[in-house]
Amino acid sequence: MEHLVNSKVRQIELSGIRKFFNMVANYEDVISLTIGQPDFDTPQHVKDAGIAAIEQNYTTYTYNAGFIELREAASEYLRKKYDLNYSPEDEVIVTVGASQAIDCTFRTLLEEGSEVILPSPVYPGYEPLIKLAGGTPIYVDTTENKFKLTAELLTPFITEKTRCIVLPYPSNPTGVTLEDDELQAIAELVKGKDIFILSDEIYSELVYRKQHRSIARYIREQTIVINGLSKSHSMTGWRVGLLFAPAAVTKHLIKVHQYNVSCASSVSQKAAYEALTAGFDDAKTMKDSYQDRLEYVYNRLVNMGFDVVKPDGAFYLFPSIKRFNQTSFDFALSLVEKAGVALVPGSAFSKYGEGYVRLSYAYSMERLKEAMDRIESYVKNE
Ligand SMILES: Cc1ncc(COP(=O)(O)O)c(C=O)c1O
Structure with missing residues (x-):
């Protein structure tokens, strides 16, 4: 069979x-x-919040997008850390790890034959999800440029079919990240085109010697920001991701999310709330x-x-x-x-x-x- x-x-x-x-x-x-x-x-205080959630029977479905105080905390976290503004009501979704946020984004954005640009070498989690959503991964070789995607490297790969560019910085597997001016140049190139940027910022809290910057600061309307607690708070098994997008896109993302998982685990959401508030700098x-x-x-x-x-x-x-x-x-x-x-x-x-x-x-x-x-x-x- x-x-x-x-x-x-x-x-x-x-x-x-x-x-x-x-x-x-x-x-x-x-x-x-x-x-x-x-x-x-x-962190112990985060584990305690998870235990308390179970003991207090916080074990039922939550809002599809996550309980509102958590979305508020996530929105505040992003504002304070990276100077980004997303409305907790209709621009934030709590997902099952960053992985589900990535899947949800591709399934919401891609049509059969849509092209998705991946600066490579690249995290292997994107390609299968792009293909399952009917898209085609397009790899851009960054090895000659210290693994950094630039507007110049990107330009020849943009076609009528390009629907999304993945910006996975800081990068798995290379650890490199993009400077502010490099992000701005990419934003400038993509602005006004029918192309989204999936900005996977799961390692944003692990940036050394400088401040993490998100491309959403320069091209918010075309960007979907993906983050989560897996790496920042050592919570890989709790499965909590965060997805931030303009309201006009979020209202479609939430449909895919809803029919896929209903909501992220209620217990993990409580732990995530503790992590994003009391554990702001964990x-x-x-x-x-x-x-x-x-x-x-x-x-x-x-x-x-x-x-x-x-x-x-x-x-x-x-x-x-x-x-x-x-x-x-x-x-x-x-x-x-x-x-x-x-x-x-x-x-x-x-x-x-x-x-x-x-x-x-x-x-x-x-x-x-x-x-x-x-x-x-x-x-x-x-
Ligand atoms: C670049 C990148 N994005 C997403 C993920 C998945 O994160 P999560 O465990 O929150 O689903 C990983 C995990 O290694 C990763 O390296």
Whole structure:
């Protein structure tokens, strides 16, 4: 009966990150730096709010868009942090993680054959959702520009069919982000065209040495901002995402959201409210720790001779492995087998990720140190 499964579903594949993670799970004594998930516990006061929600029987459906105090808190959070203004009544939706916000956006915006531009190497979560919504992913190679999309790189890819441009900064897998003037130039190019920008800002609280900026400041009417609590408050399993869009678009997004999930988990919503209000700056301690680890791992890689762009955010490094003359998959496999360290092959992030590997430094310093020592001996012996 498998042949009756929808052809679009049959054609998409499981994420390369997960595949590699599952594959190396069978090897013994391997230090895995493969997963993009904070290694901190959810802050205690947030966990307590979740427990209290259960005890107080806050366990029923909420408004489809999320309970209003949470939407108010989310709106206030965005205003104070990033100077963006969205009305809690009709411009904010609480979703089931950023993932559902992304799915909801593509299904709301795309027609059969719509093109979606992805600056690449890119997070593998977009392509399957674009395809399921009938769209076509269009990859723009950013490898020659330190992984940054620019208005110049973008221009030749804009066609009559372009419906959406994804701006995933700070980036998974590269950690780079765009400067204010770079965002403004892209906004200038897209303004007035029949094109939306999906601005995935899930790592906005993890930006080092500078202030995170959203492109919505320059092109609000055409932008859908996606954020959430997964990375900022170490809440990946609570599944809370946030979607902000102009009212005229939100009133359609909410229909897709409603028929898809009704609402995000009521218990998680209560915890999210606590996180966005009492935990306004919870990300700071985690960020300081990631920054120390970034400095450490970056310096070690540079000293080993790796060509690597120094990231501005998130918790990933994306070193080139081109000098080893192997595919990223073969390199990663050989690293597992001979050095006992697992990194994600760059090819999991589109064909433009070939020649690189992704390293997540959301792991303890001790583990990172041991992993770096192992990679160093491997590199010396190759
Ligand atoms: C760029 C990017 N967007 C979205 C997500 C999904 O976030 P969530 O766990 O909130 O669904 C991730 C998760 O790794 C990500 O890296």
